[in-house]
Amino acid sequence: MPYNPVMPLYEFMCASCGERFEIISSDAERDENAVCPSCGGRDVSQVFGGFTVGISRARINPGVFEHKKGKPTEYKPPAGG
Numbered sequence: 001m002p003y004n005p006v007m008p009l010y011e012f013m014c015a016s017c018g019e020r021f022e023i024i025s026s027d028a029e030r031d032e033n034a035v036c037p038s039c040g041g042r043d044v045s046q047v048f049g050g051f052t053v054g055i056s057r058a059r060i061n062p063g064v065f066e067h068k069k070g071k072p073t074e075y076k077p078p079a080g081g
Contacts, residue, residue: 010034011048016041 014036025033
């Protein structure tokens with residue numbers, strides 16, 4: 001999913017493995033997209049955490065934007081896109 005600055009960031013916790021994870025999704029697709037990245041479980045609950053301002057692109061799309069110390073950020077397009 002491409003980065004869209006107006007889409008909210010949701011935080012979830014998996015009941016199966018305890019993993020906390022975040023997704024960026026429209027409200028209409030939030031439940032459909034809430035799948036644990038560790039175990040693939042759908043038994044997740046939304047966690048209401050702190051307020052975040054200025055999240056980095058690398059955190060939103062890990063592996064797509066890579067920053068190596070002393071070098072500019074490198075963009076690596078996702079496979080198939």
